[in-house]
Amino acid sequence: MNHKEFEQQFSVRDYELDTQGVVNNSVYQNYLEHARHEFLKSVGLxxxxxxxxxxxxxxxxxxxxxxxxxxxxxxxxxxxxxxKSGNVRFVFYQNIYRLPDRELILKGVITAVFMNDGRPIRPPQEVEAALQ
Incomplete structure (x- = not known):
């Protein structure tokens, strides 16, 4: 399977902070989602x-x-x-590192299921090929 690691760089924006002055926990999922979409584009999807x-x-x-x-x-x-995990799932391993020191901030494991009309399906051939 594809173990090519994709990197997407970001900056924290002021409105992402909570009252304690840190990035709100829910914002991290936005970062991860955007990075997954960019990753897919990088492999032609x-x-x-x-x-x-x-x-x-x-x-x-x-x-x-x-x-x-x-x-x-x-x-x-x-x-x-x-x-790939099983017939209908892909697991995205995503870690966030602060720059420039590359300190580990978050470890994420996101499991995606491929669906058509609300039913799980085997990923299309183009997806399997791109992610191998």
Whole structure:
């Protein structure tokens, strides 16, 4: 399976902070989702085009381990790679590292299920080929 690691760089924006001055826990899922979509583009897949063709990758399970907080103006990178799991799932392994010191901020494991008309399906051949 594809173990090519993709990196997407971000900056913390002021409105993502909570009253304690750290990135709100829910914001991390936005970072991870955007990085997954960019990862898919980097391997020749487009999330929106997959949907237009009747295939949806739906988040089935999210596991997040928060190690350290991000704060205002922090720069960071989300590293992503995917691995097939069974017939209908891909697991996205995503870690967030603060820059420039590469301190581990968050470890994420996101399981996606491929669906068509609300039913799990085997991923299309183009998806399997791109993620191998």
């Amino acid at each position: 487009n999330f929106n085009k997959l949907h237009d063709n009747g295939t949806d990758a739906v988040v089935h399970k999210v596991e997040l381990v928060y190690k350290k907080p991000l704060t205002g103006d922090d720069q960071f990178v989300v590293k992503t790679h995917a691995k």
